[in-house]
Amino acid sequence: MSAGSNQKHPSSPTPFGTRCFGKQSPIVLNIDLPIQHPFDAQGIFSFLEARAIAGVETTDLSQKDRLIYARTLMFPSGPGAIRLIARNYGSASWVLKAQLELHNLRDQAAAIFRIRRLLNLDADSSAIDLNLSRDPALEASILRTPGIRVPGAVDPHELVIRAIIGQQISVKAARTHLSRLVAQAGAAYTSSFTGLDRIFPAPADIIETVHDPGADLPLDPDRVLKLPRRSISTLRSAAIALQSGELEVGFESNPQLLRESLLRTPGIGPWTAAYLAMRVLGDPDAWMRSDxxxxxxxxxxxxxxxxxxxxxxxxxxxxxxxxxxxxxxxxxxxxxxxxxx
Incomplete structure (x- = not known):
């Protein structure tokens, strides 16, 4: 996500029929990523660490001056992975490098685009801080954390699923449910990056794995997601709508049309619609009422x-x-x- 960015999104991922990816040797590229400073690397890497899903994401924030985040994802030509390393050499500025694990060089542009969206690298942080610091209530927070970023997304459909599962439960609980879902529905992937072995499931995989709870029958105690009936129904409804194209969620979706479409989906309310607008569309002015x-x-x-x-x-x-x-x-x-x- 970026404030004021006109960057276009490369073509969307194409579906794959196989359930196991990454057997062939990947291409690993090392990329330097320019950053608009100030940049709160610790804050955004910590946000991602708290929500990291086992198999899909790994983090290492054990050193304050060397932060690592890695994850798998689907590119237009197939699956791959990214590994991001932020280094601070004793100054106020961070240096960011990315390792791209690709199976087709054509996916390089898509990988860089998604990384920049995820870390909100193109935000004009100095201008944003200046504007918000005019409110005395925020001034001290901005001095403590200059260059705060709003995390974006690498896959709009994935974020819809994550947001629905995370409704009205803690971040820790949502992470547990999502890790169970990925273990059951995610495709296996062989990565050169340690700890990555799954691809986040597509809507079709979720429809197949998360069964309709029904209206009258008792909930199956062995169900993949130990969520209430209503939450499971909402998740399935959204996955079906995403799969059919009835619900279109993309980096370039029209903000007003997206909100209206989300609110028509059973079980999705204003908070989730605003959260998705903020993270998927890069809306700098989203407000999550009742948070x-x-x-x-x-x-x-x-x-x-x-x-x-x-x-x-x-x-x-x-x-x-x-x-x-x-x-x-x-x-x-x-x-x-x-x-x-």
Missing amino acids: VALVSGAVRLGILEPQTSKSASHRLLEEYARRWSPWRSYASMHLWQAASG
């Missing part, structure tokens, strides 16, 4: 009084957040950071 963590962060930053009722807090914060437009997505990252601190 408990945003309220918690606002209390910590002194924007809301702790004793304010739940309903009033959401209403007051939404009204207050209008002053952050058109950068409410970035302000949200500061509130989320405050909530977790």
